[in-house]
Amino acid sequence: MFLINCPFCGERDQSEFSSGGEAHIVRPKQPTELSDDEWAEYLFMRKNIKGIQFERWNHVHGCRKWFNVVRDTSNDKILSVYKMGEKPPVNYK
């Protein structure tokens, strides 16, 4: 368990949030054009990184807003929080 600094409400317990998984997976612009392989990639394939991961969270028991988090999945340390639509911080890769 850890604390997440919601960009709208401030620091709250992780149990108030719901994880939305890997961030920056772009929804296909023209779904009808997609091959089966591309659908599989979009729907199912995940980086599942051990280390620094960019991910989405929803403050489901708070402001109910979505935002992005940079977190190290090997120790659950949160390195950065940024709003939807903002560019991901460049100093993590």
Place this chain on the structure above:
Amino acid sequence: MKNKYSVFSLIKNAFSQHENWQQAWGNPEPKKEYDAIIVGGGGHGLATAYYLAKKHNLKNIAVLEKGWIGGGNTGRNTTIIRSNYLWDASAGLYDHALKLWENLSQELNYNVMFSQRGVMNLAHNLQDVRDLKRRTHANRLNGIDAVWLNTEEVKKFCPIINTSPNIRYPVLGGTLQRRAGTARHDAVAWGYARGASDMGVDIIQNCEVKGIKRNGDRVEGLETTKGFIKTNKIGVVAAGHSSVIANMAGLKLPLESKPLQALVSEPVKPIIDTVVMSNAVHAYVSQSDKGELVIGAGTDSYVSYTQRGSHNIVEETLKAILELYPIFSRMKMLRQWGGIVDICPDASPIISKTNIKGLYFNCGWGTGGFKATPGSGDLFAHTIANDEPHKLNAAFNLNRFVSGDLVDEHGAAAVAH
């Protein structure tokens, strides 16, 4: 077998104060080259090596383990074994494993303490009742024993359950698989390790894989902390770390790794002689031969490799346990731990070739791989040896995420996989 365990060997060794037992498996340094390498020395990996040597006559095999054998999820699960899954493909897979369990102690000459004490799955609302009855019928059509019990029969089978209609999630009935049960998890790893080592398999502990060497579309070997090892067949059975290994070969898998927790209580006298699972309230409990209550909790909702898990998950599970078993209210919990489970979108495993020649994956078992250990090893060995899946694991290929032919077992698996 060079040193068969029997009542006579026990008596013989008693005369020397049990100081002359042979080492059960070797501790070799890696050779330069192997015919096949299994990455991951848990139950599934060791079973794979065992069946490769035994049934497919491959003798030059190594199992690489980054820690110690059976120290990952094999030693962290709640040891439940059952095969009451919904779909035909899963029924075939898990019942194959259950049939192997029934003879495993004899097969390995190692007591895995397989105990067919029955597994009961509880229903708490009308939809649970419908789903579980449907699953009972599906099981019986597939030749898997399953019965539906009403509330009184549940109470009779396990008297300590609170069947009052006034609790938050009343017990409306349940299913029972009598052939299901538990086994001693460490013994499974040790038994397979001893059997494999006897047939010449090199079990190499404290050896972490750092890279996969590829030549175009085929594998050539592994970079490890003990140097480069050449091979043209690699079977990866790395559970929570499957995606990490896949990444080394430039592959992406449909997996998310999450912490799953379990806990045990102080040991008490026999009080529950079966396994009771409740998917709806996230509680499952059995009692070990030592007397501890073995309780399985849920997974955290986020990707993590920390092998800890959150406290609120444990709290929720214990709340449910206390409502169903008020008799446990004064029990003290002794230990709590987490393991990293690799969860597939359809809650079914992957036992499959990949588009890289010589690279095979056995992963995605999520929260419930222990029950399948012997079957998984047997079928994965077949897949590696023949470069083709066995008919029992053909449906569990990696390509199902492209074709859409998923094996959706969320109902039978849930968190209490």
